[in-house]
Amino acid sequence: MSTLYLVATPIGNLEDFSPRAIRILKEVILVAAEDTRRTVKLLNHFQIGTTSTSYYDHNKGTKTEAILNALEKGDVALVSDAGTPGLNDPGYLLVKMALEAGHTVSPIPGPSAPIAALVVSGLPTDRFLYLGYLPRKQGERLRAVEEVKSLPYTLIFFETPHRLDESLADLQDLLGDRQIAVAGELTKMFEEVYRGTISSARTHFQNFPARGEYTLVIAGQAKTEQKWTQEDVVNAAKVILQSDISPSQAARQLAEQSGWPRRKIYQILTDLQNQNT
Numbered sequence: 001m002s003t004l005y006l007v008a009t010p011i012g013n014l015e016d017f018s019p020r021a022i023r024i025l026k027e028v029i030l031v032a033a034e035d036t037r038r039t040v041k042l043l044n045h046f047q048i049g050t051t052s053t054s055y056y057d058h059n060k061g062t063k064t065e066a067i068l069n070a071l072e073k074g075d076v077a078l079v080s081d082a083g084t085p086g087l088n089d090p091g092y093l094l095v096k097m098a099l100e101a102g103h104t105v106s107p108i109p110g111p112s113a114p115i116a117a118l119v120v121s122g123l124p125t126d127r128f129l130y131l132g133y134l135p136r137k138q139g140e141r142l143r144a145v146e147e148v149k150s151l152p153y154t155l156i157f158f159e160t161p162h163r164l165d166e167s168l169a170d171l172q173d174l175l176g177d178r179q180i181a182v183a184g185e186l187t188k189m190f191e192e193v194y195r196g197t198i199s200s201a202r203t204h205f206q207n208f209p210a211r212g213e214y215t216l217v218i219a220g221q222a223k224t225e226q227k228w229t230q231e232d233v234v235n236a237a238k239v240i241l242q243s244d245i246s247p248s249q250a251a252r253q254l255a256e257q258s259g260w261p262r263r264k265i266y267q268i269l270t271d272l273q274n275q276n277t
Contacts, residue, residue, distance in 0.1 A: 004098045005077040006091065008084040008110025009042060012188035021108050022046050029074035032067050034081045034089050042079075050077075060090040064097055071103050084112045088132050088158065113186060114156045117215035120193055121154075121181035124220070128154040134167050134216075141167065145174045149261070152220040161210035165202060171218065172198040173263045176255050179219040185212050228258035237269050247273070 005024050010016045025031055025048045032055040033039035039052055055063045055078065070076050078085045078094060084107075085091040095105050114130045129148060134157050135141040148155060159167050164182075171180075175198070182194045182201050190211065194204050198218075228236075233254065240250045251266035258265070 001101075001103045002071045002073070003075045003104040003106050004071060004095065005075065005106050005108055006085045006095070007077045007079050007108040008112065009039075009079050009082055011082045011111045011113050011116065011186055012191075014042075014045060016111050016187060017042075017046065018108070018110055021110060022048065024108055025050055025077055025079075027075065028077045030067070030070045030076045032063075032076060032078045032094070034079070034085075038081050039079055055090065055094065057090050060093055064090075064094055067094060068097055068101055071098060071101070077108075082111070082113070084110065087112070087114070087130075111187070113158075113183075113215050116186050117181065117183035117193070117217050118154065118156060120183065121217035122195055123154050123179060123181060123217055125154065127152070127220075128156060130156045133158040133160075134163070136163070138166070138170065141170055142174060145171060149175050150221050152223070154220050155216075155218040157216040157218070159214050159216055161212060161214065164205055164210045164214055167216075168198055168202045168205070171216075172202070174261055175218065175221075176262060177252070181217040183215045183217065184210065186215070188212075228260060233258055233260055233265060233268060234272070237265065237272055241269065241272060241276075 005028060007021050007024055025043065028050060031039065031043070031050050031052040033052050034056050036052050036054045043050065043052065053063070055067060067076060078091055080089045080091070086095060098105055118125055118128055129151065131144070131148065135144055177197045177199050180196065180198050180201050182205070183192070185191045194201055236254055236258070237250070240254065245253070247266060247269045250269055251262045254260070254265045255262035
């Protein structure tokens with residue numbers, strides 16, 4: 001049986017493309033690419049004349065069978081636009097079907113944006129959870145973050161530049177003002193890794209507009225000695241409402257002290273205000 005090679009491609013810097021990856025792409029009979037227009041530039045740069053075909057999320061239903069048929073005749077390589085195939089592309093389906101058909105699946109390791117961002121983030125790397133792109137719609141995004149907010153693992157997300165600010169705002173509301181690294185343009189000329197709190201990251205990217213897609217690396221839930229009970233939070237909220245602090249500031253302050261999400265504390269503060277009017 002033939003081999004399906006999963007070939008990692010550069011995420012920015014062409015010098016990161018390995019000699020083995022180049023050799024494999026020259027030897028296979030077909031390169032299945034997420035976007036042939038981008039991949040052909042890579043192939044041309046390294047003088048690789050292998051035929052390529054598109055394989056992306058919207059044509060995987062019809063193309064998977066065609067690529068499996070090609071595997072019956074010889075080895076095939078799967079590449080993504082950038083980085084390691086199988087992450088945020090339809091590679092999983094092809095891998096699954098190739099294995100079921102009895103073919104060998106072999107990785108050709110190389111660049112990976114999540115791993116690159118993680119290891120330069122300055123955050124713990126011993127346990128991490130990669131979660132792909134944050135959902136576009138706010139409700140779905142909040143639910144996705146809610147599911148993992150209590151986990152102690154370092155969290156890794158992708159985000160687009162035009163949604164970066166609103167996603168950082170949602171992350172701060174749900175996770176508190178945790179430490180974060182926002183990595184963009186990795187391995188490229190304008191590579192940037194911003195490290196700090198989520199709130200300071202928001203300020204930074206409001207002053208310096210985002211460019212390209214970003215990888216967000218966020219600290220996991222810190223261990224606390226004892227989380228406040230709801231009665232503790234309510235009692236503290238009653239006291240703080242008697243001051244001149246705004247509900248938003250009060251929620252942030254109590255969230256840091258209690259370990260409760262700022263969004264929930266803000267709701268308690270709002271409910272108490274409504275009861276007093």
